[in-house]
Amino acid sequence: EAGVAQSPRYKIIEKRQSVAFWCNPISGHATLYWYQQILGQGPKLLIQFQNNGVVDDSQLPKDRFSAERLKGVDSTLKIQPAKLEDSAVYLCASSLDRQNYGYTFGSGTRLTVV
Amino acid sequence: GQNIDQPTEMTATEGAIVQINCTYQTSGFNGLFWYQQHAGEAPTFLSYNVLDGLEEKGRFSSFLSRSKGYSYLLLKELQMKDSASYLCAVSSRGTALIFGKGTTLSVSS
Numbered sequence: 001e002a003g004v005a006q007s008p009r010y011k012i013i014e015k016r017q018s019v020a021f022w023c024n025p026i027s028g029h030a031t032l033y034w035y036q037q038i039l040g041q042g043p044k045l046l047i048q049f050q051n052n053g054v055v056d057d058s059q060l061p062k063d064r065f066s067a068e069r070l071k072g073v074d075s076t077l078k079i080q081p082a083k084l085e086d087s088a089v090y091l092c093a094s095s096l097d098r099q100n101y102g103y104t105f106g107s108g109t110r111l112t113v114v
Numbered sequence: 115g116q117n118i119d120q121p122t123e124m125t126a127t128e129g130a131i132v133q134i135n136c137t138y139q140t141s142g143f144n145g146l147f148w149y150q151q152h153a154g155e156a157p158t159f160l161s162y163n164v165l166d167g168l169e170e171k172g173r174f175s176s177f178l179s180r181s182k183g184y185s186y187l188l189l190k191e192l193q194m195k196d197s198a199s200y201l202c203a204v205s206s207r208g209t210a211l212i213f214g215k216g217t218t219l220s221v222s223s
Contacts, residue, residue, distance in 0.1 A: 033210055042118075042201050042213035043157065056210060091156060101145060101205060105156035 002026065004106035006092050012112045018080035021109045025073070025094030031055075032069055033103070034077050035091040043091055049075065050097075082113045116140040118214035120202050125220045126192050134187045134217045136202035147203040147211060148176050148187045157201055160187070189219075197221045 005024040013019050025032050030051050035043035046065065048056040051072035060067065064083070069075040079086055089108040096102065117139045126132040138146070145164040149157035163169055163178035163185060175188040189196055199216040206212075 035213075040215070042203075042215045045210045045212070048210045101147065101162060101211070103159065103211065105158070107156050110154075 004092055004094055004104050006106035006109055008109055009107065010110045010112075012114060013082055015084055015113050016081040018078065019082055019111065020076050020078045021090050021092075023075045023077070023092030023106060025075070025092070026104055028096070029094035029104075030072070030097050031095045032075050033093045034067055034075070035093065037089045037091055037108070039088070046077070082111075084113050087111055087113045116204060116206065116212050118202055118204055118212065120200075120214045120217045122215070123218045123220070125222065128192055128194060128221060128223050130192050131188065131190050132192060132219065134189075134200050134219065136185045136187070136214060138183050138185070138202070138204050138214075140204050140206045140212070142207035143180060144205040144207060146176075146178055146185045147205070148185075149201040149203060149213075151199045151201060151216065153198070160200075192221050194221050194223065
């Protein structure tokens with residue numbers, strides 16, 4: 001079984017620039033999550049999708065972050081404009097459904113904002 | 115709201131036993147998870163407890179007390195490769211997992 005694919009692996013941008021991350025979940029996994037992990041901290045949920053609908057985006061800074069999951073498969077997370085404090089690892093995870101806690105994480109995208 | 119506390123750092127030597135504690139406060143508790151995360155890598159699933167008691171899986175065991183809001187991860191026969199961050203995560207009412215800040219374990223020879 002292929003894992004959760006994320007790209008790019010690393011990204012360095014200047015503040016106020018925009019950036020986008022891509023995630024391809026495990027085939028058949030209906031639920032997809034984006035987490036932000038700042039160095040030295042645990043992952044923090046940004047947004048949860050069930051198929052192509054948003055279940056929870058209460059912690060997503062909507063003035064600068066956006067995410068979509070077209071056709072209920074791949075997902076993109078965008079930051080525009082980026083701030084220094086957005087430097088973090090952005091992890092994508094998927095599970096069969098909301099009640100299944102067999103989360104599989106992707107390798108993440110390490111973002112550095114300078 | 116939810117609150118998860120675990121120690122920031124721990125050290126131990128090869129072959130020893132270490133216990134990493136986690137306390138939590140949440141409404142609608144639905145399970146507690148432990149994940150292992152090596153530096154620069156994604157978290158990987160270690161264990162899941164929903165009922166009180168001890169779950170054993172090889173060198174790793176996890177314990178849960180729902181009444182006390184307390185869990186621990188027990189690692190036996192420590193190896194150098196066990197040096198990693200250990201994340202405690204709580205599920206409530208079918209929502210996405212909420213993670214603690216993680217405990218960085220350093221194993222020395």
